[in-house]
Amino acid sequence: MSGGATRRDALRVMGASIALSALAGCDEPDEFGHPLHGRGRGVASEDAVFATTLELDGLGRGVLVRTRGGHPIKVEGNPRHPASLGASDVFLESAPLSLHAPERSRQALQHGRPAAPGASRDAFNGLRGEGLRIVTGPLSSPTLRRLVAEALAANPGSTWHVHDPMADPASQAAALAAFGEAVEVLPDLRAARTMLCLGADPLGHGPAQLALARAWQAGRPRLLVAEASPSLTGARADRRLALHPAEFEPLARAIATELGVAGLVAGAAHPAAASLAASLREAGSEALILTGRGQSAAVHAIAHAINAHLGSRALRFVPAPAAGGAEMAPLEEAMRANEVSRLLLLDVNPAHDRAGFAAAMGRVVHSVHIAERVDETGRVASWHLPLNHPLESWGDSRAFDGTPSIRQPVARSPGGEVMGAVEALLALLGWEGTGRDAVRETWRGAWGEGDFESKWEEALEAGVAGESVPAASLALRADWDLPGRPIPPGLAAHFAPDPHLRAGAFAHEAWLQELPRPLTRLSWGNAALVAPETAARLGLAPGDEVELSLGGESLRAPVLPLAGQAVDCVTLPLGFGRRAGGPVGEGRGFHAAALRPADGAWVVPDLTLRPTGRRVALIARESQPGLEPDAAKVIGPGERLPPFAPTPSLHQPWSYPGAAWAMAIDLDACIGCNACAIACQAENNVPVVGPEDMARGRGLHWLRVEKHDRPEDRSVFQPVPCMHCEKAPCEPVCPVNATLHDHEGLNAMVYPRCIGTRTCSNNCPYKVRRFNFEDHRRRVDTPARNPDVALRPRGVMEKCTYCTHRIQAARAEGRLDTVETACARACPTRAILFGDLNEPQSDVARARQDPRSYLMLEQLGTRPRTSYLARVEEGGA
């Protein structure tokens, strides 16, 4: 610089006395306290990526885990794994958070009191012997299945029970009736042209969601959906029907009658059947019927028969990877009859999911519960032993299509009494060896001794350990029809997994509790979902408390009228009302599982509902006012939107000599799964604010997913990150220049400069700026945080940065053409594209040329860098 005082020098002198206090107050010691990690072995770099496997409902999904200094900081999909294909969902993304959860158990407990070190041997010793009962979740893991079989053989008269609150017994019964084998239907949405979903939700959360959503986006079959309660598939449907649970079987029978399916025991009539049957007949072998949870075995069987009748090529059958094990009801009966003296519960929580289980289990003299946290079951068990997080222990798994993969630990186990599931079964058997040895032993048996080592290394490197199971060719049996007792009309209870918590297995994940559910928009709680017509009939407003009675049990719950809900059908989301398992999940919402019958039925008729006159505050994030109706555009097929015509501006134009970053979001591909929102939270250290602040609208999610209503109670989902406007309204109004324009078009936020006037947020028409009302840094600053993103103190604004740290990392590695933001990386349908507008061949530059491309609130002249591609619907806007 030339001589003389500069602006910065003047500021330095002026700020000298302020610096005194600032030095003491601003940079707290812990901000600088992060140590340097010198690894024991290997290279000097602190970063490493591992391929491993995480399970949902017992089925594996391959992931790549990014670690820093030995700590997992981000989970992303493994492109080579068929259940991930590089995408991720809310469950995968939140895995590093639970790894560092403070409420995880670290020591063995006997009757709730800490046991002496090494005493867990006694727990296992007491299990060995006649009449052992082992309860696990659904197991696809070849090693765990092998060890369970060994344990059964070693202990005469023992039984393996599978507790799966997500299981659908009717579907299994129908497969047995139709084909004589317990097979699962794997739909091929690429090959389908017309798909009818009867309560099925292939685009909704589940172990195959990522693969199904990717295939749906590639094939784009016409979606006809009949469902009792709105789902993500229904939201995206081309035609949607809201049906009471009693109506499904008549509809299915009527369609089968229309199509002339052979073997139908009884026919039926339904007003919607003719047109649906015509659509299916027209698509012929490219038609497909899918059935989902809550359907009777008859409906499942009719769907099998129609698919066989049409000769559908859009599906194949595979043996269920996690099949096997006895049911839970006989165990419960035996426990009540005092016939069970040895009980092992491995990573399951039946005391929450099954109403009478805890009381029955209290009669067992020696029960050992092994889980990550002391949950409802752990409180009743005589022993609780701590279990490793899946990211800490060896294991293996199979995907929904049977593809095996190895799970390798990416973080160190806390040690002490904490053990993995494989180690637990080894301890039960009294065998020597580590979990790794046991997993290798399984695969040595499968692969042979020859080139085992190279295959093992390859499986760890790739994250996939073999091929999918070949499809079974099955012929439909003649006596496939299963006419059962029809569901009567009238008020019915419809149990459903919560989109984020499943049946409660993820209730401890604060990210998932806080993120508004895609359709109900609720966070930190659930509500009994009723149709607006039912609510009007009973005079119920959102948040009104009702008493629900079913089969002698009753509970109180708030109601939420939801458009698209079938009349007289009350949907009760599971997963809430936890009484143990950590402060995040305890006491949120109501315990719907308490009403659920022991046979695990998803639909139960004869529900009674009585308003109590009380009110419960529901925490819901509604769509941002002011954006409607033009924010999410919907056009007809082939329709073109006018090209962008820039309005004149007084602001100086910027030049972008290098890259000009931009994002394009395809509303036609978005299924509203929320993966982007959680990926953003994980990537950018976005704090959890808690239910009180969520109720005040102080949530900090940088990326929100808006829901816009469409006819037939369908929805358009719209992810809204920062628009990074070229004429950003937030920039000129900042009094301290804390938000400013970057040379690549990024709207940057300088946290240390921000003084928290919030003027920028007031001036932002898209309302994407978030304000820190509290200092969340201490809670976020765990080893799971992303060290590449700064933590924000209290009183400053924050917002989407277009993952500027990823851009910088890519630049340093010389791969600017492959920059992906965290949200784009997570998206299962590739609805979010990110890239350089100055590069004409980039995806995002081409998306800008698409006739569906538009800018949100274009008329304001803000020239956003984030553009949208309009949704296409039959019938158009």
Next chain:
Amino acid sequence: MAPLFTPRADARLRLALVVAALLAVLALALGYAWARSGSTWAIGKPTEQPIPFSHAVHAGQLGLDCGFCHSNAARGASAGMPSGELCLGCHQRVWNVTAQFAPVQAAVDTGMATQWASVHRLPDHVRFHHAAHLAAGMTCATCHGAVETMPRTVRAETLSMGWCLDCHRDPRSRGLTPVGLGAQPYVHAGVEVPPLTRCTVCHK
């Protein structure tokens, strides 16, 4: 009754005002000097480390290259710390004081990391890339000082934002040749913005 104010009251008041003003200036000057002094930025202050490691011995007397231990510096954002194996590769033969190497031995045995206290840790909102700076022609000593003379590693420069900007405003005048971003000229509203002084270059 005696007058409330003596004839000298005005003079006293003026003197007091002058003294107060001088004190205020002095306080500001002292505060400024303190804020700018090296000790405020922890220059020359050693930190407690798990092992009393001496750069003076390794880099000075033995003449080891920095990259021998910090091998990631030329490749990545962090310079990287040597693995336990690398330390013990030599120290199983020379200066084999078992007690001193316990943390490193434990890291090798358990697969955990040795946690070294960082002497040069930058604030949370700063991004620093070692390889980019080495590629521009900087040496380790530019920021880390004469490490080969330090028996206990200490900070040699303030590493303040102003200190960084001294270079970032005009790196070529110091004989450095920035690569990539730094090579792009950039003009906004007729004013040339030095490419390396944009916020997002160094800040997260």
